[in-house]
Amino acid sequence: MPLETPSRIVQELARHGYNAEREAVTLIAGAADPATALARAVEEAGDDAFRVTAADVRAVLDAARSADAETTPSPTASPTGDSTPAPDPSVSSGDPGDGAAARAIETPDETTGGRRRREANRSPVPVDIAGDITGQSTGTGEYADFVKVFKDRYERLSSHLRGRVNHRPAEAIQRMSGGSDAAMIGLVNDIRSTASGHWLVELEDTTGTFPCLVMKDRDFASQVDELLMDECIAVEGTLADDSGIMFVDSMHFPDVPRTHAPNTADRHVQAALISDVHVGSQEFMADAWTNFTDWLHTEEAHAVEYLLIAGDMVEGVGVYPNQDEELDIIDIYDQYERFSEYLKQVPGDIEIVMIPGNHDAVRLAEPQPGFDETLRDIMDVHDARISGNPSLVTVEGVKVLMYHGVSLDEVIAELPEEKASYDEPHKAMYQLLKKRHVAPQYGGHLRLAPEEKDYLVVDDVPDIFHTGHVHKLGWGKYHNVLAVNSGCWQSQTDFQKSVNIDPDAGYAPIVDLDTLDMTVRKFA
Structure with missing residues (x-):
């Protein structure tokens, strides 16, 4: 050709x-x-x-x-005799x-x-990956495993709050006299409204539970709308005369410090952030992908040295009802073989890091381990770094929290539209940063794998938070953390039409790692 x-x-x-x-x-x-x-x-x-x-x-x-x-031929003599x-x-x-x-x-x-x-x-410092569950899973699904993961969640998230309130355990607060000042750190165990329109929030720590009443006329009452079950918060207030309830005067989240100073690279270098490629779907946008990889080969893209893919490399099989009618490739291994061929179009000197998503052939329960050896062998043509979901990836000194983003569905469903929506997915990401947990609510559509530790806690504040899953493009900064949901490479499917999802497809956010400034390029 x-x-x-x-x-x-x-x-x-x-x-x-x-x-x-x-x-x-x-x-x-x-x-x-x-x-x-x-x-x-x-x-x-x-x-x-x-x-x-x-x-x-x-x-x-x-x-x-x-x-x-x-x-x-040897040099020949000119008419003038010169060679x-x-x-x-x-x-x-x-x-x-x-x-x-x-x-x-x-x-x-x-x-x-x-x-x-x-x-x-190129920096001599290699890409570093932390928080990877791959090869570390110990959960058996027994009750004791769930107790361990929630205890670990409480201990680690409460550590971000203990310096801000004079915390007392639930059992100690129960013994305090009426009218005393009190403060408690706990996981949200229940939220309900009273007949008068006030909010009753029950908190749980390792010693028990205690009810906390947020009056509807308090300045911070709107924050109750942001609460999700099982997240960790701190409250301060005054005990009722009978000591049976706390009247809340202030509420605190683990949160990212407002003074957070992000790390940056010491040279001009860029990373492309993408997700939700969905090879194998009839709606996979092959032309847009080729336009993207063509651009990566141009001088204009010479500073792009990293490609970070936040899950859903392939469309998968049996993920949603009647999916087989929308598949271009019906065998899951053939889907990964084709994805590997598309991955070869990326310049060989770009380092690739990728994590799985809910369409990929790994367990659905989070945290998700990276791909098994069979799939790694299929995708090893580019020496890509494969990690679990989520993972904290350090690139040129910049910490990038990569999470596919299944929990965004529940955040958007539970919170008011002005605080989380599909049209502005980065606002839902702000909520996860505020809670310092990528999937705080247990018991909904998101499956949780109980482990000895909670791999979904955000211990280290990232400089970039990168997600996908919702197929919508959105970005912004929250306390100096760049939050990016990178859209997808799949045009609208019949299933998406049925649930009113209009995807943002064929985009590639490009981040300057030395400044954390970002530009978005469209290839569709």
Whole structure:
């Protein structure tokens, strides 16, 4: 096929089973006969390689130039008796002149792909991943496991609140005299309204429960609308005369400190944040994906060194009713094979980190471990880093909390529209940051896997919070944390029409890791 564009070169390499460094694609595109250069580069790489490198292509081009030089006629005499060298057409550039184009390929300038500049500038600090459940799961589903995970949740979240209130355990508050000042940290066990329109919030700690009354005319009463079951809060107030209830004067959340100073990279480098690719669906936007990967091969994208994918690589099988009628690929392993082929279109020098989502072939209960060895083998062509959902990924010193985002459905369903909606998914993400937990409410649609520790607690404040799942694009900053929901790569399905979801598809948020500024590029 014609190879006049980098995209077609990448596709042809993928057909042969290879990925490629960005500069390798640039060198092939600049050759006089790209098809021949590609074929010889594949031979040079060898059958046991996954990636065609710039070194492979240069070796091919250098060999072609050497062969060309051996067949070039000797200098001939001009009519004046001077020796004039004959033109030396370059196999790599087609330049009939003095070979300047060939020399340009040997030493790329600022417009020729950027791999050398990357290697010179790349930070020696590797990508670091924390909070990964993969290989660490110990839960058996027994009652004791659930007790452990909620105790761990309470202890870790209460640590963010103990310095702000003079906390007393529930059993100690029950023994205090009426009219005393009191403060308690607990998990929300129940919320109900009284006949007078006040709010009764029951909190639970490791010693028992205690009822707390929020009067409807208090300044902070609207915060009750933000409460979810099982989240951790602190309250301060005064005990009733009979000590049977606390009248709440203030309410506190674990929250991100307003003084949070985000980490930034010490050089100009960018990360692309995407999610919900959904390969295997009839609605997967292959053209938009190719436009995206084409752009990644351009000089304009030379600073993009990381691609972070927040789940749902494939459409999956049996995820929702009648899904089989909307599948382009009906076998789950074939879906991952196809995703792997699309992943090969990404430049080989971009580091990829990906976590699973609810459409992926992992357990549905969160935290979700990363893919099993079979799927890792299928997707290893790009040496992608695969982690669990959620994971805290440190890139160039910047902490990125990656979470697929299933809990956003419940946050949006439970909270008032002005505080969480599908049209502004980042506001729902703000709520999770405020609660310092990515999935606080237990017992709804979200499945929770009981473990010895609660992997869903947000211990370290991230600099970027990246989610997907809801197929809507939204971003903003909450206490200096950049929250990004990155949309999807799947146009509207019949199921989405039935539940009134109009997806934002074909977008790629690009974050400057040195400033945490963000631009959004559309490829559909």
